[in-house]
Amino acid sequence: MIEIIEKKDVKTVSNEMRLEFAAISDNEAFARMVVAAFIAPLNPTLEELADVKTAVSEAVTNAVIHGYENRCSREDKVSMYCAIRKDVLEVVIADQGIGIENVKRAMEPLYTTRPELDRSGMGFAFMEAFMDELQVHSEPGDGTVVRMYKKIGLSSWIDSEE
Amino acid sequence: MNERMNERIYDEQRELRTQGVLSLLIHVEGVGNQPCVHGVRKPSRQPPCVHERMNERQKPIKTERSLHNMDEEFKVIDNYLMIRLPDEIDHHKSVDISAKADRYIVSKKVGNVVFDFERTTFMDSSGIGIILGRYKKISCFGGRVYAVNVDSRIRRILLLSGLQNIVEIME
Missing domain, CATH: 3.30.750.24 (STAS domain)
Incomplete structure (x- = not known):
């Protein structure tokens, strides 16, 4: 299992949280609420909030229906780790599912391994579009770790410039 | 004898007057305990009902x-x-x-x-x-x-x- 937290940069972390929940689709909304509540003190704009919620929703959905193949078993868990360093949010979503064989191919827009589930294949594309940085680590049979970064609260920077 | 009867009549009348006023108040102002929609008695002056569930909360009416x-x-x-x-x-x-x-x-x-x-x-x-x-x-x-x-x-x-x-x- 890939280590979720990197050992570097731990001193600059001002706030962090770790959460583990069942890999069922009901928890997609729950994960969105969690990350929204976590970044609320940073005073994000509505657009930044929506961006982060969308990216987290995509990552959790991937873990549920691809990592654990949508089997909705209570034993399957999705791990979520969030950290704030100054005004940069780090979100890590990890699962111990089947993993991704070809990460580069998986991240191609419109590519999906589950077209019968009405999947658009745009999950990673959305995550890349709405977050500043996206890293995906996966080993077949050993799970997947999705790490995303976004700078929150740019509006305060614009205000101080004026 | 008459005095006692008068007293009793006066007491009874006072009782009735009190009851009448009370029922009038309940009808007009809703004073007193009335069951909320969830069937639990609560002072009806306190909105919203504490038994209301989070997902049933009335959202602000836009349209x-x-x-x-x-x-x-x-x-x-x-x-x-x-x-x-x-x-x-x-x-x-x-x-x-x-x-x-x-x-x-x-x-x-x-x-x-x-x-x-x-x-x-x-x-x-x-x-x-x-x-x-x-x-x-x-x-x-x-x-x-x-x-x-x-x-x-x-x-x-x-x-x-x-x-x-x-x-x-x-x-």
Whole structure:
């Protein structure tokens, strides 16, 4: 299992949280609420909030229906780790599912391994579009770790410039 | 003897007067304990009822349509299937929406589908999947897909997915 937290940069972390929940689709909304509540003190704009919620929703959905193949078993868990360093949010979503064989191919827009589930294949594309940085680590049979970064609260920077 | 009778009569009358006033107050002002809608007695002057559930909270009334429940709604008008999408569209909800939409498409033989985003505040790529899936089903019969009441965020998501060539966004 890939280590979720990197050992570097731990001193600059001002706030962090770790959460583990069942890999069922009901928890997609729950994960969105969690990350929204976590970044609320940073005073994000509505657009930044929506961006982060969308990216987290995509990552959790991937873990549920691809990592654990949508089997909705209570034993399957999705791990979520969030950290704030100054005004940069780090979100890590990890699962111990089947993993991704070809990460580069998986991240191609419109590519999906589950077209019968009405999947658009745009999950990673959305995550890349709405977050500043996206890293995906996966080993077949050993799970997947999705790490995303976004700078929150740019509006305060614009205000101080004026 | 007369004095005592007078006293008794006076007491009885006073009792009746008190009761009458009380019942009048209950009728007019709602003073006193009355059962709330959940069947539990509470002082009726305290809104809202503490037994109200979080998900049943009355949301602020924006338009008349907000009074309906926040789930998806389906309507068939002529050859068009109108789908009023819920406030949040994610994978969890999309399964239900797609299944219901397919049932309508098959049973009512609709040719076109209209997605109404008026109530939608959040959508991820599962919403794109719903639209694409219905499009695939009806396009072979010459059907078309429309999107109405699209705000700037939904429009951005549709453009990001390249769906502007498939879905006609109506103003």
